[in-house]
Amino acid sequence: MTRTPAILVLEDGRTFEGAAYGALGQTLGEIVFNTGMTGYQETLTDPSYHRQIVVMTAPHIGNTGVNDEDNESRQIWVAGYVVRDPSRRASNWRAQRTLDDDLVAQGIVGISGIDTRQLTRILREGVMRAGIFSGDAMAPVQELVERVRSGEQMTGAHLADEVTIPDEYVVEPPQGVETVAHVVAVDLGIKAMTPEMMAQRGIRVTVVPSTWTADQVLAKAPDGVFFSNGPGDPAAAERAVDVLRAVLDAKVPFFGICFGNQILGRALGYGTYKLPFGHRGINLPVMDRTTGKVEITAHNHGFAVDAPLDGDSVSPAGYGRVKVSHVCLNDDVVEGLECLDLPAFSVQYHPEAAAGPHDAAYLFDRFISVMKGAR
Numbered sequence: 001m002t003r004t005p006a007i008l009v010l011e012d013g014r015t016f017e018g019a020a021y022g023a024l025g026q027t028l029g030e031i032v033f034n035t036g037m038t039g040y041q042e043t044l045t046d047p048s049y050h051r052q053i054v055v056m057t058a059p060h061i062g063n064t065g066v067n068d069e070d071n072e073s074r075q076i077w078v079a080g081y082v083v084r085d086p087s088r089r090a091s092n093w094r095a096q097r098t099l100d101d102d103l104v105a106q107g108i109v110g111i112s113g114i115d116t117r118q119l120t121r122i123l124r125e126g127v128m129r130a131g132i133f134s135g136d137a138m139a140p141v142q143e144l145v146e147r148v149r150s151g152e153q154m155t156g157a158h159l160a161d162e163v164t165i166p167d168e169y170v171v172e173p174p175q176g177v178e179t180v181a182h183v184v185a186v187d188l189g190i191k192a193m194t195p196e197m198m199a200q201r202g203i204r205v206t207v208v209p210s211t212w213t214a215d216q217v218l219a220k221a222p223d224g225v226f227f228s229n230g231p232g233d234p235a236a237a238e239r240a241v242d243v244l245r246a247v248l249d250a251k252v253p254f255f256g257i258c259f260g261n262q263i264l265g266r267a268l269g270y271g272t273y274k275l276p277f278g279h280r281g282i283n284l285p286v287m288d289r290t291t292g293k294v295e296i297t298a299h300n301h302g303f304a305v306d307a308p309l310d311g312d313s314v315s316p317a318g319y320g321r322v323k324v325s326h327v328c329l330n331d332d333v334v335e336g337l338e339c340l341d342l343p344a345f346s347v348q349y350h351p352e353a354a355a356g357p358h359d360a361a362y363l364f365d366r367f368i369s370v371m372k373g374a375r
Contacts, residue, residue, distance in 0.1 A: 006111040006134035008082060008119075009144045016119060021086055022103030022110035024135030028151035029053040029079030031130035032302065033120045035281030039355020040099065044081070044108075045072040047163035047189035048258065048300045050231040051154070053080035053130050054280075057120050062099035065090025072191040072354055076102065077163065077231075080132045081110035082119070109134065126276045127302065129153070154302065155274055159232030160188040160240065160259070164210040171195040171205040179204050181223040181371045186210060188240065188259050189230025193354035197364050198226075211239075214246030224253040224371045227260030229350060234262035234272045234303055241266045248319055248342055253374045255367040256346035258301055264337055264346040265305030269316030275333065278302035279349075282356030285329040286349060288336075294329065297349040298356030304348065305334045312340060343374045 003019040010031065033055040034043055040061050043054065061083040081103060090098045103110055109132050131148040133139070164187045173179050180202035185195055188210050195205040206220060210230070217225060225247045227240065237259075244267040247254055256264045262272050279299035286297045307313065309332060312321045320341025326348070328335050336347040345367075351360035 003113075004134055005138070006132060007138070007141075007144065008111050008114060008130060008132050009141065009148050010122070010130050011128040011148050013145050014122065015141055016111070016114040018111045018113035020110070020134040021083060021112035022081060022100060022108045024137075025107075025109050026131060026133050026137035026147070027053065027080040027109040028129065028131045028148060030127055030154045031055060031082075031123065032127050032278060032280055033057055033123050035283060036355065039282060041066050041070045042072050042191075042355045044076045044078055046191055046300060047073050047077045048229050048231050049078045050159050050163050050189070051079050051152070051157065052231075053082060053132065054078045055082040055116055055119055055123065056084070057116060059084040059116065060087060061085070062087035062090065064092035065095025065098050066102050067094045067096045069094070072193060076106045076108050078108060081108055082114065082116060082132070083110065083112050084114065084116040086112045124277050127278065155233055156236055157232045158236040160210040160230045160237060163189045163231060165207065166209065168206055168208045171199045171207065173199045173202045173204060177202050180368060182206070182220070183224045183226050184208055184217050184220050184222040185226040185228060186212065186217065186240070186243070188228045190228035191350070191352060191354055193352040194228060194257070197352045197361065201364055201368060203368065212243070214243045217243060218246065218250055218252070222252060223375075224255065224367060227254070227256040227263055229258030229260065229300065231259075233274075234259060234266055237263060237266070245317070248344060251342060251374070253367070253371045254344035255363070255370070257350060258348060261337060261346035261348045262303055262305055264344065265307060265334075267317065268319050268322055268337070268339070271306040272303050273306050274303055275301075279328065279333070282353070284349070286326050286335045287329055288326055289323075290325055295359035296357045297360050298353045299349045301348060305337065307334050307337065309334065315339075343370045345370065
């Protein structure tokens with residue numbers, strides 16, 4: 001089989017030569033790595049990866065193909081895809097297509113056959129912009145480097161509006177499950193499994209676009225408000241911060257995950273900052289300081305909240321006492337916030353765990369308890 005040449009070019013000028021995987025052409029984005037050994041379909045369709053080139057550290061990708069049930073959104077969102085050893089065939093009873101078929105059909109430019117271990121070691125020094133080039137997009141390396149350096153930075157990028165749904169929709173509890181609450185979930189880049197996990201527990205979920213105002217959200221008279229994961233720099237998400245402050249002012253119970261955790265941090269008056277290489281995978285250890293339990297959790301974030309780790313602090317924006325409820329055991333990054341004078345909390349990871357472990361699913365039950373306690 002003829003292999004079409006492709007080249008990965010990093011912002012610092014380093015290059016990796018391999019074979020095209022997926023569509024041919026050019027793609028630019030921030031290059032990041034994911035340490036998950038499973039769940040590539042959920043990763044590709046996670047809107048939080050919008051405008052990012054994803055490197056898979058697991059060497060063998062595509063062996064179970066793809067299906068129509070495991071997508072976390074309406075399309076593949078990654079800007080580009082980097083793998084070591086793509087499977088030559090899909091072998092799984094649920095597979096409907098090969099991964100390569102989907103990448104080609106959706107125009108996702110990728111590269112295979114490179115040393116992803118070496119590349120990951122480079123990115124652990126700090127993620128950067130990159131580009132993948134194949135077919136007619138090939139050119140002298142210096143020209144490709146200049147194309148990469150002309151690409152957009154992730155810092156300062158407001159991306160939630162680019163991935164959100166156009167119209168609201170409702171996820172009802174399954175037949176036979178009693179409805180215990182109504183939640184408005186603001187789609188900043190939501191994954192499909194998140195409202196499903198809430199619905200399984202009896203929550204009727206109205207998912208709404210990121211462009212909705214606080215008046216629109218509160219007009220639904222929800223028992224609680226949820227902010228999802230999503231792409232971009234939380235420092236650029238001014239509207240989401242304003243909406244959340246209105247929710248907090250109304251004392252409506254709030255739960256946020258990932259980007260939603262960062263928005264809560266900003267609404268409370270804390271800063272956010274960019275991590276050197278972020279957390280992306282399904283095996284990161286986090287301690288729930290409320291119980292002392294260590295959870296293995298699913299992550300996808302490049303920014304974090306800058307809040308005091310020790311003891312309670314006072315919200316700089318005037319929302320009372322706040323504590324850091326969860327912390328990453330790898331690097332002491334803030335992984336959760338809890339308001340002690342308001343019914344609001346958040347975590348930095350993905351408790352719906354699609355894909356990943358289910359250690360943190362209890363947080364949806366905690367949300368129900370907070371809503372019941374606020375009535």
